[in-house]
Amino acid sequence: xxxxxxxxxxxxxxxxxxxxxxxxxxxxxxxxxxxxxxxxxxxxxxxxxxxxxxxxxxxxxxxxxxxxxxxxxxxxxxxxxxxxxxxxxxxxxxxxxxxxxxxxxxxxxxxxxxxxxxxxxxxxxxxxxxxxxxxxxxxxxxxxxxxxxxxxxxx
Amino acid sequence: xxxxxxxxxxxxxxxxxxxxxxxxxxxxxxxxxxxxxxxxxxxxxxxxxxxxxxxxxxxxxxxxxxxxxxxxxxxxxxxxxxxxxxxxxxxxxxxxxxxxxxxxxxxxxxxxxxxxxxxxxxxxxxxxxxxxxxxxxxxxxxxxxxxxxxxx
Numbered sequence: 001x002x003x004x005x006x007x008x009x010x011x012x013x014x015x016x017x018x019x020x021x022x023x024x025x026x027x028x029x030x031x032x033x034x035x036x037x038x039x040x041x042x043x044x045x046x047x048x049x050x051x052x053x054x055x056x057x058x059x060x061x062x063x064x065x066x067x068x069x070x071x072x073x074x075x076x077x078x079x080x081x082x083x084x085x086x087x088x089x090x091x092x093x094x095x096x097x098x099x100x101x102x103x104x105x106x107x108x109x110x111x112x113x114x115x116x117x118x119x120x121x122x123x124x125x126x127x128x129x130x131x132x133x134x135x136x137x138x139x140x141x142x143x144x145x146x147x148x149x150x151x152x153x154x155x
Numbered sequence: 156x157x158x159x160x161x162x163x164x165x166x167x168x169x170x171x172x173x174x175x176x177x178x179x180x181x182x183x184x185x186x187x188x189x190x191x192x193x194x195x196x197x198x199x200x201x202x203x204x205x206x207x208x209x210x211x212x213x214x215x216x217x218x219x220x221x222x223x224x225x226x227x228x229x230x231x232x233x234x235x236x237x238x239x240x241x242x243x244x245x246x247x248x249x250x251x252x253x254x255x256x257x258x259x260x261x262x263x264x265x266x267x268x269x270x271x272x273x274x275x276x277x278x279x280x281x282x283x284x285x286x287x288x289x290x291x292x293x294x295x296x297x298x299x300x301x302x303x304x305x306x307x
Contacts, residue, residue: 017169021176028183035187039194050200054281057208062284065218070289111250112284112293151282 055133055151062112063135063149071104073097084108089141092121115152121145128152199277203298207281209234210243210296219286220247220294222256231260242266242299250291265299276301 067085074080075090082090087104091097101123109116115128121139130152138144213233214225223229230243242265245258269278276299283294 014169017172021172021179024176024180028180031187032183032190035191039191042194043196046196046198047200050204050279053201054204054207054279057204057211058281058283061211061215061218063218065283065285068218068286069291108291109284111291112282 052133056135059133059135059149059151062109062151063137063147066105066108066149067139067147069108073100073104085139088120088123088139088145088147091123092141092145095122098122113151117148117150119146119148121147197277199300199302200279202302203277203279203300206234206236206241206243206298206300207279207296210245210298211283215283215285218284219288220292222287225256225258227258227260230258234260236261238262240301242297244297244299246295247285247287248293248295250293255287255292261299262301265301266297269297269299275303 067083067088069084070081071084071087072079072081073087073090084104087097087101091101101120102125105118105120105123105125109118109125110127113127115130115132116125117127117132117134118125132150132152134148134150136146136148138146210230210233213229214220225245225247230245231238234241234243236243239262242261242263243258244260244263244266245256247255247257249255265276265278268276278297278299281296281298283296285292285294
């Protein structure tokens with residue numbers, strides 16, 4: 001009778017160990033799979049971050065050039081040369097210049113970028129369907145004017 | 156007597172089993188850690204972006220390009236590229252397509268391979284709107300990085 005009980009107890013302990021080992025192996029396998037997924041994701045993240053950074057760099061330099069571009073406009077029947085940044089300020093205070101601002105912007109950016117987003121004060125241009133990385137700055141004025149620009153840079 | 160021997164034999168087996176489990180856990184953790192820390196990452200896309208931004212930094216100021224600085228020698232000096240593993244190509248043109256200046260620094264054989272998508276080298280194409288004095292110009296920049304041994 002005692003021998004039977006001992007055998008049963010041994011069998012129970014063996015079963016516990018077997019189940020425990022299966023659980024341990026299962027947990028280790030999950031760790032291994034997660035570890036592989038993480039390492040595979042890092043290379044993709046490097047590429048994604050690089051594309052975002054590239055878009056931001058292009059947008060920053062091109063926006064600087066855009067804001068410093070001289071344009072001729074007519075103010076009080078007098079032709080004057082001002083910078084695009086000044087035209088944005090002018091259009092912000094006088095909506096009559098909004099159309100001119102939009103036209104000049106298209107003339108400047110359309111030959112370079114197929115897809116871009118530009119919000120400058122009251123003007124908003126969304127060209128294309130891409131979702132670019134956006135950069136923003138404020139033009140100094142009585143009421144600072146927010147300018148947001150982004151280009152879809154991946155080819 | 157037989158019963159005691161059997162119990163001793165069973166316990167020894169269980170101890171072997173426990174030892175085996177510990178070894179299994181240790182080996183698995185070592186494999187996970189090795190897999191994580193010995194993995195090679197392709198950082199060439201990031202390197203290409205940094206090279207491109209160096210080209211822009213050394214040849215433009217507030218969006219205005221300086222033709223003297225936009226030259227092969229200056230860009231080679233500023234980017235400090237080795238000459239065999241990287242390639243920088245820049246095409247500065249007016250909006251009507253008239254080319255103002257081209258730069259070609261590094262290994263030019265990398266450029267044709269850039270057109271084969273998904274293959275080495277890692278290539279980055281960028282377009283910039285810039286000013287040349289008061290003129291509106293466009294800069295098309297291509298940066299290609301080979302470094303296959305280091306990256307794969």
